[in-house]
Amino acid sequence: xxxxxxxxxxxxxxxxxxxxxxxxxxxxxxxxxxxxxxxxxxxxxxxxxxxxxxxxxxxxxxxxxxxxxxxxxxxxxxxxxxxxxxxxxxxxxxxxxxxxxxxxxxxxxxxxxxxxxxxxxxxxxxxxxxxxxxxxxxxxxxxxxxxxxxxxxxxxxxxxxxxxxxxxxxxxxxxxxxxxxxxxxxxxxxxxxxxxxxxxxxxxxxxxxxxxxxxxxxxxxxxxxxxxxxxxxxxxxxxxxxxxxxxxxxxxxxxxxxxxxxxxxxxxxxxxxxxxxxxxxxxxxxxxxxxxxxxxxxxxxxxxxxxxxxxxxxxxxxxxxxxxxxxxxxxxxxxxxxxxxxxxxxxxxxxxxxxxxxxxxxxxxxxxxxxxxxxxxxxxxxxxxxxxxxxxxxxxxxxxxxxxxxxxxxxxxxxxxxxxxxxxxxxxxxxxxxxxxxxxxxxxxxxxxxxxxxxxxxxxxxxxxxxxxxxxxxxxxxxxx
Ligand code: SAH
Numbered sequence: 001x002x003x004x005x006x007x008x009x010x011x012x013x014x015x016x017x018x019x020x021x022x023x024x025x026x027x028x029x030x031x032x033x034x035x036x037x038x039x040x041x042x043x044x045x046x047x048x049x050x051x052x053x054x055x056x057x058x059x060x061x062x063x064x065x066x067x068x069x070x071x072x073x074x075x076x077x078x079x080x081x082x083x084x085x086x087x088x089x090x091x092x093x094x095x096x097x098x099x100x101x102x103x104x105x106x107x108x109x110x111x112x113x114x115x116x117x118x119x120x121x122x123x124x125x126x127x128x129x130x131x132x133x134x135x136x137x138x139x140x141x142x143x144x145x146x147x148x149x150x151x152x153x154x155x156x157x158x159x160x161x162x163x164x165x166x167x168x169x170x171x172x173x174x175x176x177x178x179x180x181x182x183x184x185x186x187x188x189x190x191x192x193x194x195x196x197x198x199x200x201x202x203x204x205x206x207x208x209x210x211x212x213x214x215x216x217x218x219x220x221x222x223x224x225x226x227x228x229x230x231x232x233x234x235x236x237x238x239x240x241x242x243x244x245x246x247x248x249x250x251x252x253x254x255x256x257x258x259x260x261x262x263x264x265x266x267x268x269x270x271x272x273x274x275x276x277x278x279x280x281x282x283x284x285x286x287x288x289x290x291x292x293x294x295x296x297x298x299x300x301x302x303x304x305x306x307x308x309x310x311x312x313x314x315x316x317x318x319x320x321x322x323x324x325x326x327x328x329x330x331x332x333x334x335x336x337x338x339x340x341x342x343x344x345x346x347x348x349x350x351x352x353x354x355x356x357x358x359x360x361x362x363x364x365x366x367x368x369x370x371x372x373x374x375x376x377x378x379x380x381x382x383x384x385x386x387x388x389x390x391x392x393x394x395x396x397x398x399x400x401x402x403x404x405x406x407x408x409x410x411x412x413x414x415x416x417x418x419x420x421x422x423x424x425x426x427x428x429x430x431x432x433x434x435x436x437x438x439x440x441x442x443x444x445x446x447x448x449x450x451x452x453x454x455x456x457x458x459x460x461x462x463x464x465x466x467x468x469x470x471x472x473x474x475x476x477x478x479x480x481x
Contacts, residue, residue, distance in 0.1 A: 012121055012138055017108075019045030019083050027074050027098045028088035029054035032112040034061065036086045041065060042127050050078055051089075076101035084120075087111040115139055124149040128161035130168060154241050155248075163200045163208075167191060170212055177216055190215055190222040193249055193303065195331065198225065224298030226325055228318050230311040230337015231259045233421030236266060238343065243335050247271075250305040252297050257284070258309035258447055260422070267305065287317055291324035298330040309447070311339040314363060315390045339363075341388035343421030344449035348429075350415055350459035352386050358455045360385040366392045366399040378406050386453035393448045397436035403452070404432055413456025416467060419446040427464035429456070434467040441467070 024040050026033050029051030037058070040047055049062060049069040062069055070078060074097065079085055085107050087098035095111045102109035103119075111117035123134035124145035133152050135145045170191070178184045191197065191212060199208035215222065227246045232238035247253065247267040254274045255264050264273060274293070277284020285293070297304045312318045312334060325332045341363060345352050352361050362377040366389045381387045381403060392399060404410050414435050416428040426444065430437075432452065438444075 010138070012136060014123070014134055014136060016132070016134075017083060019043050022046060022083040023048055023081055024084045024086075025050060025079055025082045026086040026088055027051065027094075028086075028090060028112075029058060029069075030088070030090050031055070031058075032090055033086070033088035034058040036088050036110075036112060036122070037061070037067070039122060039125065040084075040086075041067070042125065042129075045083060048078075048082075050074055074098060074101075076104065079105055079107060082107050085109040087114075087117070126152045126156065128156055128158075128164065131156075131160055131164040155245065157201055157242075157245060159201045159203070162205065163192065163197055166196070166200060166205065166208060166212065170216075173216065178219065183219065187215065187219050190219065195223050195225070198331070198333070222301045223331060224301045224303065226294050226298050226304045226306055226321075226330060226332040227335055228306045228308065228312040228316075228321060228332060229335040230339075231255070231263050231307050231309055232338040233310060233340050233343035234258070234260045234263060234419065235421050235423070236262050238338050238421050239263060239266065240335060240337065243337065246305050246335065247307070249303060251302040252304045253307055254290070254293065254297075254304060255307040256309055259307050264307065271305075287320055291321055294321060295324055295328040295330055298325070298332075299328070308337070309340070310343075311337045314339045315365060338421065340390065340420050340447065340449045341451065344388070344415070344417035344451060347417050347420050347425055348415045348427060348451070348456075348459040348464070350451060351455050352388075352451075354455045354458060357458075358384050358386045358453055362387045363390065364388070365390050366395050374402065374406050378403060378408075381452065382407050384454060386451065386455050389450040389452065392450045393441075393444070394439055396438035396450065399450075399452075400432045400435035408432060412452060412454065413459070414467065415451045415456045415459050415464070416448060417451075418444045418448050420449050422446075428467045429459070429461050429464045430467035437468045 022045060024043070024045035025048050026036050026040065027050045029049070033049065033051065034055070034057070037047060037049060047067050049067065051069065052071060052073055054062065054069060054071065074094065079102055085098065085102040087095040087109060089095050089098070092114070095114060095117065099109050099111050099117045108119040110120055110122060121136055121138070123136045124142070126133040126149055135148050137145045174184065174187060178187045194215065195211035196208045196215065199211055229243045229246055230240070231243065244266055250267055250271045252272045252274065253264060253267045254276050257275065257277050276290050294304060294306060306321065308316045308318065310316070318334065322332065353359055360380060362380050362385050364377050364387060368375045377387065389399060410431060410433045412432045414430050414432060416438060418426040435450070438450070
């Protein structure tokens with residue numbers, strides 16, 4: 001617990017000014033005035049620029065946006081009836097003149113970069129009209145405000161404005177039909193977090209209306225939903241913004257063992273967390289049990305995030321889960337993630353395709369190499385494809401020997417990354433001849449990605465060690481293949 005902070009008072013209190021149908025006047029034709037004009041153009045106020053001389057880029061912009069300008073010297077009478085005035089001449093005496101004129105007419109005025117002359121300050125703005133987030137710092141600086149703004153931009157889906165507009169349309173109907181207090185709060189919760197919101201996010205306003213109507217008629221039947229979400233390779237900042245948002249909205253997070261705690265912890269604090277297991281040699285739920293779990297959670301009206309390492313559609317058994325959800329008529333969506341092969345390639349600065357060297361790539365487990373005949377991907381490798389081997393530690397020898405037998409040069413480069421994309425990653429390099437040694441590297445306890453091909457030669461090796469083992473530590477339960 002920290003020391004309690006005294007509650008500080010705001011010297012400038014945020015309010016939202018009505019501007020629609022009224023003039024907003026900017027005095028000035030230079031850079032400062034242009035910046036303010038761009039900000040104010042996000043409102044439906046009638047923007048007017050007053051300046052004898054307007055810089056060419058600003059003039060072009062005004063013309064393109066059909067914003068009128070008075071190209072003559074400033075006079076107090078120009079301000080009559082305005083809702084807001086901006087003094088942005090770049091000259092102190094002129095700005096003062098504008099400020100005094102506005103004050104004489106009781107119009108709030110802002111003087112750019114002259115806080116001592118301002119009645120109000122302009123915020124950094126996150127615009128999801130009709131919803132707006134305004135950020136003010138009272139002069140602690142625009143850089144701080146922009147940083148905060150960037151974080152909020154990431155949190156709010158671009159479709160939030162459309163959703164807020166839809167909500168506005170339902171307000172009076174909800175007031176008539178849904179009892180005040182808890183029932184009404186529940187309705188809006190389900191509206192903003194449920195099917196209507198998801199439809200708006202997909203750009204399908206018609207379906208959103210249907211979902212909202214349905215919710216009005218049967219508020220007790222709020223539909224559950226499952227998002228099959230790629231968590232990326234395990235670093236908290238290699239997850240997509242959409243995945244992060246869904247995690248923060250989830251009621252339940254069902255995650256694989258490969259997804260590190262820190263990534264699961266990005267989720268809503270009070271979300272229920274269920275580990276679905278799936279690490280070699282450890283107890284875990286069967287795929288059928290996981291399918292059933294997802295269906296039953298969604299049927300109970302929960303928003304479920306099924307969090308999978310990397311990309312959910314790459315060796316993630318998402319196909320079976322999607323089939324089960326479809327069969328049960330449960331709504332679901334898929335959110336892609338950074339797959340292990342891409343994270344490993346980035347760690348090694350290894351081009352997966354390279355002009356004149358490799359123009360295709362293969363994602364494989366190598367587990368289909370056991371039979372007598374070569375799988376198609378082995379031929380692709382011989383033709384120069386870059387091969388990414390998932391779950392390829394225990395059968396590394398098989399993969400190497402069979403590829404060599406099939407005609408791939410034993411000198412072909414191999415790059416191996418344990419815990420790709422994570423701070424504790426380890427990089428190893430060698431050739432196909434060295435690859436069998438990987439199965440003996442019991443000191444590697446994290447997930448391992450193997451990349452084979454001629455493009456490996458273009459990777460960066462100054463941070464990697466040879467594949468051949470130097471020391472061994474016994475494997476414990478929890479190691480993946
Ligand atoms: N859907 C996942 C793959 C799941 S299969 C994805 O798209 O990445 C599990 C295998 O993925 C592991 O055995 C390992 O080969 C690979 N893998 C997953 N995360 C990894 C990581 N951070 N580093 C290296 N390999 C990883």
